[in-house]
Amino acid sequence: MLRTPKKIIVLLVLLPVALFSLSIPILERQYSLYLLNHKMDEVSQFLDTRSTALNDMMLQQAEQLRFDCSDDDMSLMRNPNYYNKFVRIIGIIGADGKTCSTVGMSPVESELEGVRIPATGFYMSTTPEYEHSESELLVSYRHNGNTVYWVLYGGWGQDILKTPCLDCFFMTFKFLDSSLEHMKIKRGDPDIAKQASRISIAIQSSDTQIISQITLSAGDKLHHYALRQLIIWGIPLSLILGIMIGIGYFMLRNYRNSIEGLIEVAIRDNEFVPFYQPIVDSRDGRIVGFEVLLRWQRGNEWVAPSQFIQVAETTGLIIPITEQLLKKVLGDMTRLNMEQWVSINLVAEHVETEILFNLLERLNWPRPRQIQFEITERVPIKNLHFADAMIQRLTQHGYQFKIDDFGTGYGGFSYLQKLQIDSIKIDKMFIDTIETTDVKRNILDSIIASARETDIEVIAEGVETQKQVEYLTQRGVYLIQGFVYFKPMPLAQVLQHLKSPIGSESA
Template sequence: MKPILPSISSTFAISVYHFITYDIEHHKDEVKPTTWFVVHGNLGNIKGVIVVDRYLQQKLNEQNFYYYWLVYFLLLCLIAAGIVYYYNTRHDLQKMLVVGCKKNEFIPYYQPIMSLDDKLQGVEVLVRWKLSDGSLLLPAYFIEVAEQMEVINEITITLVKKVQADFRRYSSNYNRKVFCAFNLTAQQIENKSFINLLILTLKKEENFVPSFEITERQHFNNLALAKANIRRLQEQGYQVKLDDAGTGYGGFSYFMDFNLDGVKIDKMFIDVIGVDDVKVEVLNSIIMMAKRLGIDIVAEGVETQQQVDFLRKHNIDYIQGYYYSKPVPFKDLNFDN
């Protein structure tokens, strides 16, 4: 298998491979086509296969450049179709996000964050898009586009207000305060007006302790402004932690730039527990670094008893994952733990 066209490294990544799967002389009477070109793309989930029949295959074997150009043309048509599909779909999603905000369709789900003695200490707020037919869309379907639009700010403030309403409505369900972690993007952290609105919205909140997690899907453009806004949040008494540490743009350089209060260990590092003794040393290094910095450690994506035992042995602070609970509506949270 050998590439006959260069890969395009851009918004649309495509690779084309050349396969010789049949010998024409040995299959003269067969009508089977031969797959010569396979196209893989990550644009709009486009995947295509160009099948070349025996006649065209023979012409290609004869180095007939006219037929080579025909195949190239078909490939270009496939790429063009992928680009059109991608941008049309993206544009439609952008319009749907704006309409969804106007219709108040974004709602919070909560995933418990537990202490080592299995007591509920906090929750992470995770967005869900509740469509008019009652179905729920997970963030994977829309969050990347939302984060590239101003609409992410409106979604975040909407979630904060709905979380406040949930805690007021179900105040009889719990007898102690827990912390509530909201995700913020790099652009939101750099947006002074947004941070002002966030602080104003949470002012005098008494039913839960707000905290924030910085996601690494986007990089900071203005470290000085980001640092100042993080400090403002901390001055209000809110903790700021690094989410998915080591998997995005910032990595552990964030600990050199910001005075963070904690780190959340990504599931990819938790998955190696009991599976790969070499890779688990990376996890040990993350835990050791966080302890030396004196910051909180949250392990997310925990699914097995073996992982829980390992984390308890290493005396981390909090555990989050399906081992305890999937994300649920507020009314399904168990505050008795």
């Protein structure tokens, strides 16, 4: 199978082109129908505009004529207000038989015989269709034996129908009354009516109380035009779309391969797992609790915490990770001793907002005497007042809070004064000063002394030697976490060690 990124990108680029090519027959027909409907809209709009312009104008002009073909009549007929783009000829036939028009000739009387428009003095007919001319609409008005007529410009149909392509349309105008069937006007290419690919639409109008119908048809040439336009525009646009999809895939792939993207995938795929490092009472070797340490198993590989913890914290992804981790820990705790507690690390956002409170509430306040929380000093708590109120609300439900890595980051003694903290964990950085001349050993002693004075429980982290255990024991620090007893381990190993005495299987 094609799985290399380059081949996938090529496929993504070509996919829209392939899909577009396959859908061309459907798209061509839909586009042809769209063009046909759009052209009908143009025709309707023109006819509406013409009707509005002519209706009042004709009656107004007829009322001003003397019907004597005088200079006044000729001037009135040639007046641009009446002799406009909608009218090709205006003429009069007086009751005395005198005739004149804007082009010097008049139709015979028989041509003026047409259908009378009800409730008006107007009649409608069509001019004869000769070899090199098309039939046009002829409107006449009769009063006291006088007649004024207007031959409406018939070239408008060809003007409108010649776009977007020549000979692409065929239009017929007719009255639905069978007695008026001879009054039919045709425009465009009549061969379209014989083509198998013909598509047609029709609209009816009864504005004059006589029902008329316009039928607009299109055939091979419009289909060819639509197909050509689809290819001219569709192929490049689908190729551009494919390129954009390919670029998007490339960027997404790079993002997903970045540590932040990989973390998001790991959350989705449930790749984060808890490891447990026992905390031992050095006086009797009893395991009293565990710190939950976050581990990331990506396939068959383990990702070092140093590679993702900081990114997870700065991007806020640590929040869903912690929720996922807590749920797994709750499942594991059913297999631990009831007297052993488990401590889970938090960040400032957990207590600066209601995130942790809402999570525990949703979980129905699970194991309040066994679950404890450690607040890291790596990111400062900005709203200590809100955090203190939140911690108090949670302690009322039975949960306890520790300060992790005490003395190495933000907060320190300020947290002890302003937050309801039950214990502190002395960082390995200070433990390593035991049996050295490092000045930080004095800080270690000061931390221990201050905690004893304020009745704060102390846990020593990162303890690696028995000498360090003895030093801490002499100063009243009995809760030890470190390689001197155990390394972090999965639950299965924890359960094995719980069956063995301390020292027989220590790591």
